Amino acid sequence: MNITVWNEYRHEKQNPDVKEIYPNGIHHVIAESLRERGLPNVLTATLDEPDHGLSPEVLNQTDVLIWWGHKAHDEVDDDIVERVRERVLAGMGLVALHSAHHAKIFKRLMGTSCSLRWRESNEKERIWVVKPGHPVADGIDMCIELERTEMYGEFFDIPVPDELVFISSFEGGEVFRSGCCFHRGYGKIFYFRPGHETLPIYHNIKVQQVIANAVSWARPTAGGQYPYPAGAAIHAV
Amino acid sequence: MNITVWNEYRHEKQNPDVKEIYPNGIHHVIAESLRERGLPNVLTATLDEPDHGLSPEVLNQTDVLIWWGHKAHDEVDDDIVERVRERVLAGMGLVALHSAHHAKIFKRLMGTSCSLRWRESNEKERIWVVKPGHPVADGIDMCIELERTEMYGEFFDIPVPDELVFISSFEGGEVFRSGCCFHRGYGKIFYFRPGHETLPIYHNIKVQQVIANAVSWARPTAGGQYPYPAGAAIHAV
Amino acid sequence: MNITVWNEYRHEKQNPDVKEIYPNGIHHVIAESLRERGLPNVLTATLDEPDHGLSPEVLNQTDVLIWWGHKAHDEVDDDIVERVRERVLAGMGLVALHSAHHAKIFKRLMGTSCSLRWRESNEKERIWVVKPGHPVADGIDMCIELERTEMYGEFFDIPVPDELVFISSFEGGEVFRSGCCFHRGYGKIFYFRPGHETLPIYHNIKVQQVIANAVSWARPTAGGQYPYPAGAAIHAV
Amino acid sequence: MNITVWNEYRHEKQNPDVKEIYPNGIHHVIAESLRERGLPNVLTATLDEPDHGLSPEVLNQTDVLIWWGHKAHDEVDDDIVERVRERVLAGMGLVALHSAHHAKIFKRLMGTSCSLRWRESNEKERIWVVKPGHPVADGIDMCIELERTEMYGEFFDIPVPDELVFISSFEGGEVFRSGCCFHRGYGKIFYFRPGHETLPIYHNIKVQQVIANAVSWARPTAGGQYPYPAGAAIHAV
Numbered sequence: 001m002n003i004t005v006w007n008e009y010r011h012e013k014q015n016p017d018v019k020e021i022y023p024n025g026i027h028h029v030i031a032e033s034l035r036e037r038g039l040p041n042v043l044t045a046t047l048d049e050p051d052h053g054l055s056p057e058v059l060n061q062t063d064v065l066i067w068w069g070h071k072a073h074d075e076v077d078d079d080i081v082e083r084v085r086e087r088v089l090a091g092m093g094l095v096a097l098h099s100a101h102h103a104k105i106f107k108r109l110m111g112t113s114c115s116l117r118w119r120e121s122n123e124k125e126r127i128w129v130v131k132p133g134h135p136v137a138d139g140i141d142m143c144i145e146l147e148r149t150e151m152y153g154e155f156f157d158i159p160v161p162d163e164l165v166f167i168s169s170f171e172g173g174e175v176f177r178s179g180c181c182f183h184r185g186y187g188k189i190f191y192f193r194p195g196h197e198t199l200p201i202y203h204n205i206k207v208q209q210v211i212a213n214a215v216s217w218a219r220p221t222a223g224g225q226y227p228y229p230a231g232a233a234i235h236a237v
Numbered sequence: 238m239n240i241t242v243w244n245e246y247r248h249e250k251q252n253p254d255v256k257e258i259y260p261n262g263i264h265h266v267i268a269e270s271l272r273e274r275g276l277p278n279v280l281t282a283t284l285d286e287p288d289h290g291l292s293p294e295v296l297n298q299t300d301v302l303i304w305w306g307h308k309a310h311d312e313v314d315d316d317i318v319e320r321v322r323e324r325v326l327a328g329m330g331l332v333a334l335h336s337a338h339h340a341k342i343f344k345r346l347m348g349t350s351c352s353l354r355w356r357e358s359n360e361k362e363r364i365w366v367v368k369p370g371h372p373v374a375d376g377i378d379m380c381i382e383l384e385r386t387e388m389y390g391e392f393f394d395i396p397v398p399d400e401l402v403f404i405s406s407f408e409g410g411e412v413f414r415s416g417c418c419f420h421r422g423y424g425k426i427f428y429f430r431p432g433h434e435t436l437p438i439y440h441n442i443k444v445q446q447v448i449a450n451a452v453s454w455a456r457p458t459a460g461g462q463y464p465y466p467a468g469a470a471i472h473a474v
Numbered sequence: 475m476n477i478t479v480w481n482e483y484r485h486e487k488q489n490p491d492v493k494e495i496y497p498n499g500i501h502h503v504i505a506e507s508l509r510e511r512g513l514p515n516v517l518t519a520t521l522d523e524p525d526h527g528l529s530p531e532v533l534n535q536t537d538v539l540i541w542w543g544h545k546a547h548d549e550v551d552d553d554i555v556e557r558v559r560e561r562v563l564a565g566m567g568l569v570a571l572h573s574a575h576h577a578k579i580f581k582r583l584m585g586t587s588c589s590l591r592w593r594e595s596n597e598k599e600r601i602w603v604v605k606p607g608h609p610v611a612d613g614i615d616m617c618i619e620l621e622r623t624e625m626y627g628e629f630f631d632i633p634v635p636d637e638l639v640f641i642s643s644f645e646g647g648e649v650f651r652s653g654c655c656f657h658r659g660y661g662k663i664f665y666f667r668p669g670h671e672t673l674p675i676y677h678n679i680k681v682q683q684v685i686a687n688a689v690s691w692a693r694p695t696a697g698g699q700y701p702y703p704a705g706a707a708i709h710a711v
Numbered sequence: 712m713n714i715t716v717w718n719e720y721r722h723e724k725q726n727p728d729v730k731e732i733y734p735n736g737i738h739h740v741i742a743e744s745l746r747e748r749g750l751p752n753v754l755t756a757t758l759d760e761p762d763h764g765l766s767p768e769v770l771n772q773t774d775v776l777i778w779w780g781h782k783a784h785d786e787v788d789d790d791i792v793e794r795v796r797e798r799v800l801a802g803m804g805l806v807a808l809h810s811a812h813h814a815k816i817f818k819r820l821m822g823t824s825c826s827l828r829w830r831e832s833n834e835k836e837r838i839w840v841v842k843p844g845h846p847v848a849d850g851i852d853m854c855i856e857l858e859r860t861e862m863y864g865e866f867f868d869i870p871v872p873d874e875l876v877f878i879s880s881f882e883g884g885e886v887f888r889s890g891c892c893f894h895r896g897y898g899k900i901f902y903f904r905p906g907h908e909t910l911p912i913y914h915n916i917k918v919q920q921v922i923a924n925a926v927s928w929a930r931p932t933a934g935g936q937y938p939y940p941a942g943a944a945i946h947a948v
Contacts, residue, residue: 115702141935224852228589352939378698461615465826
């Protein structure tokens with residue numbers, strides 16, 4: 001299985017606080033955590049590379065794409081968004097992290113605004129397992145606690161998830177559907193909330209475990225070829 | 238539409254604190270709140286009546302049954318549970334309130350333990366709308382706040398709801414799927430969490446509104462007759 | 475409740491066979507069938523009117539929009555598609571009929587290709603109720619039979635419906651998820667398969683009944699105002 | 712992973728036609744097909760063994776239980792049904808095949824009648840993949856064709872499946888939700904329709920593939936221990 005970790009990679013270069021937490025970028029911490037969990041074939045790609053690092057060759061060899069973006073969603077080229085979308089419909093897995101709820105690719109696949117209520121206040125989050133037995137929650141017992149996080153609250157304007165695995169609470173009293181599975185075309189998508197850039201969330205081993213689980217869950221199957229690559233209907237005889 | 242409000246009606250007779258809040262029983266407060274909202278045909282039934290007030294005649298004329306029970310679940314007769322279950326499968330709506338998560342009828346229809354984590358500590362609950370536009374949330378904006386409630390927390394061992402309308406948070410940091418829609422047979426079931434007997438929850442007008450909404454949502458349709466009243470399969474020609 | 479029936483209205487003007495079945499257009503047959511079922515406030519709108527008949531004023535007063543299109547999906551202006559989408563997210567119901575599976579507005583809200591397999595061969599369709607008790611199936615017993623229809627077959631590339639009400643079979647052995655409910659934002663969407671323009675499908679009283687049911691199901695609720703009209707997240711205090 | 716294949720094992724001993732197809736019983740054909748697909752630890756158990764072959768020791772070591780039963784559902788002991796149910800809620804996978812829709816254990820976990828319409832007429836079935844990308848459909852392209860099968864038709868009185876993977880059509884025009892995923896407690900359940908005893912359905916390699924896929928999908932995860940083994944709620948501090 002080939003994994004590509006995509007990161008906007010701007011905060012880390014511009015903000016010393018973020019750089020201290022993620023000196024080589026969020027993507028390298030995530031990539032390394034996947035390799036440590038027995039997923040060796042991990043590449044990275046970032047916004048400022050040619051083609052954002054997502055050439056057709058790279059995408060065609062990617063089984064699961066992880067996406068982190070925040071301040072530069074608008075700089076992602078629409079043609080590349082469409083290229084990624086075609087790959088997801090054809091079977092590539094997509095794991096969208098935290099502020100990627102507003103990434104063009106996520107919004108395009110969901111069809112809704114994907115907006116939410118938020119507050120940056122370093123309050124405590126509890127991420128509760130509401131679908132134990134689901135492979136994305138493998139190894140997670142009852143809940144994950146994060147002492148200091150950014151708050152994301154409902155109403156989260158997404159389609160109803162096919163499977164809801166985690167629900168978060170925050171000290172301020174908000175709740176959030178923080179682990180959501182979607183099928184789109186032949187592809188599987190997992191949205192996972194944790195991950196503000198100014199906090200060491202991706203160094204948390206339980207967060208790392210969930211991301212690795214999600215990658216395994218989202219891998220393509222051998223169930224045949226996506227029949228609508230050009231978007232057209234097929235005339236059946 | 239004919240509605241029957243069923244109440245165990247024991248706490249109110251034995252506990253002066255409960256009696257002060259619900260002098261004539263929880264069932265009468267709920268029944269009156271439905272009449273005030275334009276649902277005139279409301280009967281009540283209680284555990285200590287013959288047949289628990291749920292004779293075949295009463296059930297056959299009931300379109301939606303509301304159920305509140307807590308300390309005497311075991312005293313409900315198994316044959317009457319089965320009678321109610323047959324009516325739900327045949328199309329009667331069921332609205333299960335609060336501690337009715339452990340009522341025999343609810344557990345029998347769900348197939349799981351319906352257990353949960355709980356704490357009686359009068360902490361604040363926020364009930365968030367996560368499916369706006371759903372008729373059960375009609376008239377409810379963003380969230381309902383209850384200043385003092387009993388806590389119910391995940392993992393709530395129910396089947397995945399067909400539709401998840403509300404999620405609660407509690408001061409202690411727990412979350413709970415507190416408004417859940419299920420279809421079983423031709424019938425519709427709504428579970429709604431609020432309602433501890435020592436607190437005036439059913440006097441809250443937003444809680445009343447949700448219960449009235451749920452009753453309207455759960456009413457039977459004219460979509461044909463349930464084909465399996467005796468539980469057998471049907472030989473098709 | 476104000477209903478607007480939108481029709482592409484091209485086949486009826488160009489093809490004598492279609493004109494014979496729908497002399498004034500599909501939209502008028504549908505509109506009349508709704509009025510006969512006690513929904514008096516029905517307007518119509520068509521592609522070749524200014525703004526496709528969907529000015530902001532019309533849309534703002536529309537509670538449920540019905541959409542039929544086929545050969546001219548590409549001529550629908552992108553800005554008007556976006557205007558309709560904003561209204562759906564804000565709570566307006568949308569009922570998409572038959573070949574509207576490929577309408578820009580439906581594809582935009584779904585995020586997938588919405589493609590399918592099809593065959594124009596006038597074979598028999600049976601539309602089975604798989605969620606009896608659902609209001610969209612109200613009054614429909616077991617199945618609807620259409621003697622001669624166009625075939626639509628799986629894989630239908632849509633997101634998993636929130637509720638699956640009907641499944642069709644065709645003489646050729648195909649199946650199709652033909653009655654699908656979706657929530658998007660504060661709005662509700664129903665896709666219903668029947669309706670090829672060369673066949674008198676919309677004169678069928680059971681098809682008319684389902685469309686009227688869907689309109690009632692999709693009507694907006696009073697649950698508060700959609701919080702993300704401009705698509706942005708909201709900063710919570 | 713330890714798998715136990717349970718079979719009623721009566722038809723094979725009493726009916727020569729069935730014995731010719733399954734000389735050692737359906738359970739041995741299924742067990743062998745799993746071993747051939749790299750799942751070596753497969754035991755079998757049958758109705759007429761002590762404890763129906765399902766002692767606490769056997770069940771505690773079973774990760775996934777496959778169930779085939781038909782004519783003797785009523786002879787399955789209620790205490791053993793409850794023992795199996797407790798294991799499913801605690802995380803054991805269950806794969807229910809064909810006429811096991813009416814097995815006590817399946818009905819108990821579903822809460823509904825699990826009845827359906829049927830016809831024994833050796834007609835053609837097409838099992839369509841409606842959720843490509845799902846691991847249970849791995850390796851299955853578009854549909855599985857079975858030339859001669861028993862017909863099962865809607866309305867199939869089950870709770871809405873958490874995930875619907877396959878839908879069947881039959882020559883008589885019926886449809887059936889023939890591949891259904893459910894989560895109950897910490898356990899996962901898959902119902903798969905094919906398998907009448909008088910036809911060599913379990914010798915079909917695609918049917919075998921789906922059963923093997925289902926076993927892998929239903930295996931327990933390491934997500935913590937089921938908190939409600941005795942059915943009681945837990946007091947949280």
